[in-house]
């Protein structure tokens with residue numbers, strides 16, 4: 001799948017941002033297998049960019065297209081299909097069902113967009129060191145545990161593109177490394193494009209493209 005951005009800029013940013021950014025105001029094209037690290041200090045628009053790419057917000061000028069089709073033209077049905085089968089996301093805002101267990105949260109997602117068998121949930125949880133929390137209610141889990149669950153949730157569905165906005169903000173370095181390894185394994189399995197927005201350059205992420213926002 002090809003993701004292209006052209007002359008993109010949040011409507012609430014000054015035009016001059018285009019002259020200092022390697023993303024805003026530029027033309028970029030990404031495809032399957034690309035590992036894109038977007039380095040973005042606070043306030044440079046990391047969350048805005050990820051929200052735009054997932055069509056959660058449309059307050060931008062310029063264009064975003066998937067396989068040549070402008071995202072702004074996707075119907076409600078087309079965007080639902082895109083999110084179900086082609087584009088997965090790890091947001092800062094974790095959006096777990098608080099009164100459900102971690103396993104229930106993950107199983108709901110797995111059944112919605114089947115890709116892996118249920119055993120894979122357990123394996124991934126073990127790999128990230130949260131298997132002992134699978135039967136705990138999401139609301140009783142630490143932010144770090146919830147964040148690992150959110151990472152697993154994103155990896156349960158099929159995808160060609162994985163969008164990540166500060167996915168390791170609640171993890172220590174050792175756990176961030178384990179999570180990166182799992183993400184890379186799952187992305188490689190699908191030959192996916194990964195867009196990884198982070199405050200600083202992530203040494204444990206083998207980026208094929210590095211841009212400063």
Ligand SMILES: Nc1ncnc2c1ncn2[C@@H]1O[C@H](COP(=O)(O)OP(=O)(O)OP(=O)(O)O)[C@@H](O)[C@H]1O
Pocket residue numbers: 012040041042043044045046047048049059
């Ligand atoms: N809808 C909006 N209207 C006006 N300004 C906005 C809007 N959304 C975001 N901003 C501003 O744009 C800037 C970038 O916001 P964004 O959340 O994209 O940044 P970020 O790089 O993800 O920051 P952080 O690392 O602090 O999460 C901020 O100054 C923010 O206040």
